[in-house]
């Protein structure tokens with residue numbers, strides 16, 4: 001992949017803080033028009049990488065291109081094109097929600113009228129219209145996250161870097177965030193979302209880069225993740241009939257749960273294999289009451305990697 005048309009390309013990046021090697025060796029690509037998830041356990045270097053992408057921290061070595069520009073030598077070009085949502089929002093105590101957006105817009109060189117219009121649009125997009133005149137400091141954690149997202153979008157950046165954007169959001173706001181990020185990607189923007197909460201990412205992301213101990217250990221598209229070997233749980237009534245049928249078809253299974261809620265876990269190579277097994281069980285008169293992936297596709301990859309969970 002080239003970066004002539006934007007997006008992000010990172011090769012062999014490293015960054016230490018004194019004796020702590022926060023990022024040792026990361027390769028990372030995020031193409032325009034897609035949502036790329038940056039996944040890794042606490043302390044694996046996600047925020048450090050995002051800070052380097054946002055031109056807020058210089059790498060010790062390696063190369064970074066954001067929208068075709070080098071954050072080290074061309075920070076101004078990068079900053080005008082990047083929207084940055086940190087994992088916690090620092091707010092100016094005295095400013096209202098609208099003033100926060102207008103002030104940030106002005107810092108990006110936007111005209112007052114353009115800023116006001118855009119701020120109003122964004123408050124609608126993040127569902128904060130009724131808080132426009134409230135001091136930003138009184139917002140709840142989830143509302144602050146939404147303001148932080150609006151702030152990142154004020155100058156209509158082509159690249160969005162979001163550090164744990166769903167943290168603190170209620171389920172409704174998470175669904176709205178998902179839909180907003182999909183819309184932004186569909187507009188051709190490059191969206192990077194860092195997270196260690198994997199449950200939502202399956203539906204938000206197009207691809208994922210997994211990091212562990214400061215190194216990129218795997219990169220895969222959601223299609224690849226969905227087609228890999230996965231565990232499915234199966235329940236039937238009675239379970240003995242299911243055990244007998246699985247034995248007959250030569251499908252190995254593991255028993256999970258207790259006698260009140262017992263389920264069998266089977267390892268299946270693809271969604272085609274899963275639909276074959278379900279069809280075969282039902283056609284064989286097994287009363288299947290539950291049949292579903294045991295975890296999300298990305299979660300399966302995450303659990304299969306030899307990552308440290310510190």
Ligand SMILES: Nc1ncnc2c1ncn2[C@@H]1O[C@H](COP(=O)(O)OP(=O)(O)OP(=O)(O)O)[C@@H](O)[C@H]1O
Pocket residue numbers: 017020021022023040041042043044045046047048049196
């Ligand atoms: N300014 C700093 N000074 C010293 N050590 C740092 C600094 N910033 C980060 N680190 C260390 O670098 C490592 C990576 O931190 P980073 O914040 O990038 O991880 P992360 O993947 O974003 O974690 P989390 O999921 O908990 O947010 C950690 O061990 C952290 O303690």
